[in-house]
Amino acid sequence: MxxxxxxxxxxxxxxxxxxxxxxxxxxxxxxxxxxxxxxxxxxxxxxxxxxxxxxxxxxxxxxxxxxxxxxxxxxxxxxxxxxxxxxxxxxxxxxxxxxxxxxxxxxxxxxxxxxxxxxxxxxxxxxxxxxxxxxxxxAATSEEARRANTAIRLKMRERDNYIHEIELIASDLMRRIGHTAGAVTHREVAVLAELLGFTLIFVDDLPSNTRSITDLANGRIYLPPASIPGGHGLRSLALQAMAHRVLGHQEPASYAEFLEQRMQINYFAAACLIPEARAVEFLQQAKRNRNLAIEDLRDAFGVTHEAAAHRFTNLATRHLDLRVHHYRADGEGVLVRGYENDGLPFPSDSSGSIEGEVLCHKWGGRTAFDRTNRTSEFYQYTDTPVGTFWSSVQTGDAELGPFAISCGVPFDDARWFRGRDTQVRAVSTCPDPTCCRTPSRALLERWKGKAWPSARMHAHVLAPLPTGTFPGVDDTEMYAFLSRHAPES
Structure with a gap:
């Protein structure tokens, strides 16, 4: 026995x-x-x-x-x-x-x-x-990671992408440092760090695969000397590093927990940079004026376009009674991340994962690249099998190539947004392969069997998922870095 x-x-x-x-x-x-x-x-x-x-x-x-x-x-x-x-x-x-x-x-x-x-x-x-x-x-296989990411996305959809507990924590901390109006300054972020027992230190030798390192023993947060490509400003990086302590995180026991923590620290940083009360006041006034625009939210709070679009999705359903969608795609139309509670039919695999799936050629996140002038927002209505959606899209370029940030609503709610009068409209029947994935008969007759491309291998196809307590971070390199910079006892 x-x-x-x-x-x-x-x-x-x-x-x-x-x-x-x-x-x-x-x-x-x-x-x-x-x-x-x-x-x-x-x-x-x-x-x-x-x-x-x-x-x-x-x-x-x-x-x-x-x-x-x-x-x-x-x-x-x-x-x-x-x-x-x-x-x-x-x-x-x-x-x-x-x-x-x-x-x-x-x-x-x-x-x-x-x-x-x-x-x-x-x-x-x-x-x-x-x-x-x-x-x-x-557990940290690509399949497990995709499954965990999908679970987080679905959970956030259930709560309309709004986390009340984090909003309260962020609002209280911004009140305690005396922030009342305008964009959050680097100085205010440093004051918040001091309030939490940290000193911000800028270095040019952070280990590879780290965006910041927190020395818990000596109360130091190490950051790069300037903003890194991709829109991750130093204010956001510092706030994300502080969020681990503020939210009571422990070392992640699984890749799923690592992803959950990453989502929470991103939410916290956004809630500090675009405080709920002032953002809601700003957005409700814009809605009354029928002049909602992601670029205005971006400029009012001094953040990136993607941060503004993501923050809009946090607040739109709760405070504006609007159901929304938001996604980022690369220049080839591959979905990097996405969120919807308005029914937009994202492409997905059998497990429900959308990351890595290819957008329909007719969606705004792809047609926006067809413009000659890409400096302003692009507006489009898209008819899909489940209804018509309006979207605003901002394109840009990053270290890894061009990208598109899209944010939109169902047809009836477009009346609250700037750009609602656009004449651009497309019809998407995806996932029907005849929509955009099947060449026309003329092209098939001319070229089928007469072409052989040398396909470019995407690095992520064969790359293993990062491992480690903090995935992708080399512990030896990190500890050696901390030893170099630790104050002498």
Whole structure:
């Protein structure tokens, strides 16, 4: 018969265990036994033992009394860091055995008494780390990543791309730094960093595949010296780095969690740069004037066109009663990302994923490239099998090539937008292959069997999905960077 497994510890139990480890550490450093400390604070030794083993939550008054006897500030007992290496290993073992992947195995829950040698404890924790690494590597396939991305997109569609909790956090922080009007300045971002315990430092040797690095030990956020290509300004990069702490993120345990965290930090940065209250006031006035325009939102808050379009989708349904779509496509019409709650029929694969799918040639995100003058927004109505949609499109060029940012609404709601009077209209019957993917009979008769192109291989086709705790980041390179820049102790 297999031995019975012990139930995994909850998050609250793990927090109690951490307090207990810190209490035991400071008690033994003070040279006191359980009996001696218990006598001084008025409780029996067995009660203190339960607290030190994480089996009972101490009352605040008792913690204050213990802190006085140990000549400590009470906050020392409540810090979230283990007090020593042994305690860190014991807590990590408990966390590992409380993870769903381990509890599903129904194996015994191994405790770590003081009689368990450090070498044995190191070996157990090391095995759990390796199992977790292999589990992440196995899960981080392109198929899993696409499935996770689709799940996030569908969840955001259910909530109309609006996250109330993050809006509240961002609004409170911007109020606390005194931001009231205009574009958020670099100075205000630096003040927010100081409020959160960080200093912004600009360097020119960030490791490859990193946009920023946060030194949690020394309260530093390292950023590139200038905006990187693609519209990711330094303000946004800094805000995204701060968001991990503000939103309470832990190291991602899976690629899906990594993607979820990335979505949340992007949302937080946008909510800071385009604060909800002022953005809604601006947009509602524009709607009353029947003059909604993404370029006006962009210019009013000093952000990129893509940031403005994405932010519009956060607020449009909640505050303007408009259902919308928004997507980015590259110059070849390949979808990079997209969002809709208005029914726009994005192309998708069998799993529902849209990233990497090719847009219909008739959609605005592709026809916008046909113009000679691409400096202004392009407007188009598109008839699809599920209805007619209006869209505004802005094209641009980035390091990886041209791109299009599209934002639009169903036909009836176009009346609220600038550009509604456009005469440009196209008919799309995709996914019917005769719409734009089947050559005309004349072209087939002339060229079928008489051409052989040398196809350009897209790098992402054969590239493996980035691996690592933070996918794509080389830990060795990152830690060497931190060592170079860390302040001397």
């Amino acid at each position: 297999a031995p019975e497994s012990t139930p995994a510890l909850s998050a609250a139990e793990l927090d109690r265990l951490l307090i207990g480890k810190r209490l035991r550490h400071f008690r033994t450093n003070a040279g006191l036994t359980l009996d001696q400390l218990g006598e001084r604070v008025g409780v029996v030794a067995s009660q203190l033992s339960l607290i030190e083993n994480g089996r009972r939550e101490p009352k605040l008054g008792l913690l204050q009394a213990i802190a006085r006897e140990l000549e400590l500030d009470p906050s020392e007992l409540l810090k979230p860091e283990p007090p020593d290496h042994r305690s860190a290993l014991e807590i990590e073992l408990e966390r590992a055995q409380s993870a769903p992947a381990y509890t599903r195995l129904k194996l015994p829950h191994v405790r770590a008494p003081r009689t368990l040698s450090d070498d044995t404890l190191e070996a157990l924790v090391g095995l759990h780390r390796e199992l977790a690494r292999r589990s992440r590597a196995a």
